[in-house]
Amino acid sequence: MKEIEFSKDQKERMVDKIKSYFSDELQQDIGGFEAEFLIDFLADELGPYFYNRGLFDAQQVFNEKAEEAGYVIQELEKPEGY
Known part of the structure; x- marks a missing residue:
């Protein structure tokens, strides 16, 4: 399977969603860098x-x-x- 890739705009929107989720649901702040790593992990492992x-x-x-x-x-x- 080809590696999953996202456009810059898609990645930015996903980062925003991850950051909002962590803030709203887990009451934790997560930086954009960490959110991108999480997205990459999820794409690789669960994608x-x-x-x-x-x-x-x-x-x-x-x-x-x-x-x-x-x-x-x-x-x-x-x-x-x-």
Whole structure:
């Protein structure tokens, strides 16, 4: 799997969310540097689980849509005369 990378803007927004979470929920201040390290750790260690779940969910949607397409195609069939 390719390493997970985020844009600068995405990373900044994630850092803000981590800092807010630590402050609001844990009553601890965390710096931007520490928040970035936490994001990198979570991306490396937990990212594959979320990535694989996303692939699974996408496969499920694809299979459902393919099945629907199969029904639509069957409805288009013309009766054959003998």
